[in-house]
Structure formats: C-alpha cells, structure tokens
Amino acid sequence: MQYVTVKGHRPGPHLTVIAGVHGTEYTSIAAAREFARSLDAATVQGTITVAPLVNPAAFWARSPFVVPLDGNNLNRSFPGNPDGPPTEVLAHHLTATFIEPTDYLLDLHAGDLPEALEPFALYDESAVEAQARAMAIAYGLGHVVRQTRAARTVGGSTSAVAADLGKPAITAESGQNGILDRAAVDQHLAGLAGVCAHLGLLPGAATTAVQPREHEGWHWLRTPVAGWWEPTVSVGQPVAAGELIGVVGDVLGDARHEVHAPEDGVPLFITSSPAVGADGLLIGIARGL
Numbered sequence: 335m336q337y338v339t340v341k342g343h344r345p346g347p348h349l350t351v352i353a354g355v356h357g358t359e360y361t362s363i364a365a366a367r368e369f370a371r372s373l374d375a376a377t378v379q380g381t382i383t384v385a386p387l388v389n390p391a392a393f394w395a396r397s398p399f400v401v402p403l404d405g406n407n408l409n410r411s412f413p414g415n416p417d418g419p420p421t422e423v424l425a426h427h428l429t430a431t432f433i434e435p436t437d438y439l440l441d442l443h444a445g446d447l448p449e450a451l452e453p454f455a456l457y458d459e460s461a462v463e464a465q466a467r468a469m470a471i472a473y474g475l476g477h478v479v480r481q482t483r484a485a486r487t488v489g490g491s492t493s494a495v496a497a498d499l500g501k502p503a504i505t506a507e508s509g510q511n512g513i514l515d516r517a518a519v520d521q522h523l524a525g526l527a528g529v530c531a532h533l534g535l536l537p538g539a540a541t542t543a544v545q546p547r548e549h550e551g552w553h554w555l556r557t558p559v560a561g562w563w564e565p566t567v568s569v570g571q572p573v574a575a576g577e578l579i580g581v582v583g584d585v586l587g588d589a590r591h592e593v594h595a596p597e598d599g600v601p602l603f604i605t606s607s608p609a610v611g612a613d614g615l616l617i618g619i620a621r622g623l
Contacts, residue, residue, distance in 0.1 A: 335385065337370075337385035338383070340374075340378050340382050341381045342375055343375060343378075344379045345379070346379040346533075347381075347534070348380060348435070349383070349439075349440065349529070349530065350382075350384075350433070351369065351382070352388050352432055353365070353385070353386050353441070354386060354387035356398065357394075357395070358392070358396055359445070360444065360512060360513070361508060361509030362442035362444045362506075363393070363442075364514060364519045368519070369384055369526050370384035370386060379535055380535050382530070383436065389401060389424070398448065400421075403421070408424060410489065410490040411490050412429055412433075412490050412491060413495045414426030425490075428492070429495060433492065433499065433503075434499065437501065438502050439502070440506060440526070441492040441506070443507045444507060444510065445603060447511060448605055450606045451508075451509065452476065452601070452602045453477070453507060455473045455525075455546070456470070456478075456504060456506075457481070457497070457504045458480075458483070459483050462497065466493075468532065469503075469532065470504045472525075472528040472531070472532035473504065474524055474544050475506065475507070475508065475521070475544065476544055477602055478547070479552060479602070480548070480550055480551070481494070487551070487552045507603075508522050508525070509521075510569075549599070549600070549621050550622060553596050553599065554618050555579075555593060555615075557582045557612065557613070557614050558612060559582055560611045560612045561582040561591070562587070562608045563582050563616060564608065565605075565617065566579055567580070567604070567617075573600070573601060573619065574598055575598050577594060578594055580592075593617070599619040599620055599621050601619050
C-alpha cells in the first residue's frame with residue numbers, strides 16, 4: 335500500500351487523507367492521487383499524509399463495496415481485528431497506521447459502480463463533532479449529514495471510529511457509478527483545498543462557495559424481495575413523506591413491492607442497477623428538506 339507523508343517547515347496539525355476504501359470509487363482515488371502529487375513541504379504548515387488506495391484487492395478485482403477475499407465491506411469493519419477475517423485485519427491495520435496517529439481525517443468516497451449519488455459530506459456525533467462539522471462545511475458540497483451514535487446508519491466506518499477516538503473526521507462523497515468524471519474529481523480537489531485552508535495547513539482563504547443543506551440522520555431503505563428495481567425519483571430531488579419513490583417488480587414487469595418515502599427528505603444515493611437481491615439497499619434519504 336503506497337502513501338506519502340509531507341512534513342512542512344512550520345509546525346501545525348496532522349491531516350490524513352485516505353481514499354479507495356471502496357475499490358471502484360474512482361473519482362475519490364484520482365483526487366487523492368493528484369492531491370498527493372501537488373504537495374510541497376515549503377507550503378505545508380504541519381503534516382499531511384495521503385493514502386490514495388487503501389483497499390488494493392478490491393481495486394484490482396474491480397469489486398464494488400466489498401473486499402473480494404471474504405466478501406465483507408471494509409467501511410463497516412473498523413476499527414478491525416488483527417485476528418479476524420481479511421477485511422477486519424485490513425481495517426485494524428488502517429486504523430493503527432492512519433487513524434490513530436493523526437489529528438484530522440478525510441475519507442474520500444464516490445458513488446460505486448451501481449450507485450447514483452448527489453455530493454455530500456458525513457460526520458458523526460462525538461465530543462469533537464463541532465470541528466468535524468466545520469470540516470464538512472469547508473469541503474463545500476451541497477449536503478452535510480450528521481449521524482448520531484444512537485442511529486448510526488453507517489457503523490464501522492472510518493469517520494465513525496475516528497469520532498470515537500476523538501479525531502475530527504468526515505466522509506466526503508463526489509462522483510457516481512464508478513465513472514472517472516473530471517468534474518467530480520475537481521470537486522474533491524476543491525474540497526481538499528477548502529479543508530486544508532480551514533485547518534491552516536495550506537495557504538488560501540477558507541471560504542465556502544456553497545452553503546450546504548444540513549440533515550440530521552438518514553433513512554436507508556431496503557427491499558424485502560428480490561427483483562427488478564425502478565426508482566421513480568432522482569438523487570438531489572426532495573421527496574415528501576409517503577411519496578412513491580420506486581417499485582421492485584419481477585422480470586416481466588409485474589409490481590411486487592412499492593417503496594414510499596418514510597418522511598420528508600432528499601435522496602443522496604440511489605441504487606442504479608435494476609438487479610436487487612432480497613434485503614438489497616435501494617436508496618439513502620437524508621432526513622429533512
């Protein structure tokens with residue numbers, strides 16, 4: 335696993351940037367690569383560590399969401415277990431190498447191969463959540479989601495374990511469907527610049543061009559039946575409580591299961607593949623308009 339650490343000539347905080355937790359979220363990996371190559375110790379105040387690809391097995395296998403060695407999701411496996419299956423061993427290594435030694439953490443993501451996505455940043459309830467929220471806003475995406483400990487939809491993630499360790503951290507998402515889209519890469523790079531300016535690590539004004547819509551938690555909706563999934567809404571399009579947001583039918587098109595919004599909110603990701611298995615994830619709706 336390759337990574338770079340750049341120590342500036344002046345003291346300051348330690349920021350760690352990781353990407354490639356999910357191996358086919360290419361815009362985040364590309365942005366981390368470019369960011370790492372752009373760093374110059376002469377302009378850094380503090381220390382910046384960048385690891386552009388922390389799940390190489392999934393990257394080389396083109397495996398969405400899971401580590402192919404055992405079929406587990408790395409971003410549900412932190413802080414890991416050195417004596418567990420391969421994904422938990424990797425999570426333990428990443429926690430010890432990148433999360434525990436740092437002051438701040440940025441984990442870059444994107445919509446995976448079967449996932450349409452509206453750009454957003456996520457942070458967790460913790461003793462350092464005010465700092466994490468400020469980082470999420472500085473990243474400059476259109477939506478910011480706060481997760482409480484009691485309703486942690488994305489448990490076992492890098493940002494969740496960092497929060498538990500007292501490290502301000504965010505998960506930042508830009509890009510979708512595993513496409514290497516230049517605009518999404520640039521959005522990540524702008525976010526990195528914004529957070530680095532906010533933390534005083536790199537020169538530049540810590541300004542946010544976008545005032546994000548802030549959300550308190552999620553609804554992640556799953557299907558009880560396998561079938562052909564057809565969403566009736568788009569990412570970023572507000573939905574009202576009770577609104578039909580999609581149908582899971584059989585291959586011939588007969589409806590079997592209607593999916594309705596549980597409350598007002600905004601879909602931030604939608605499974606774009608028609609093929610869904612029983613208990614398959616369909617849509618993530620950030621609460622509130």
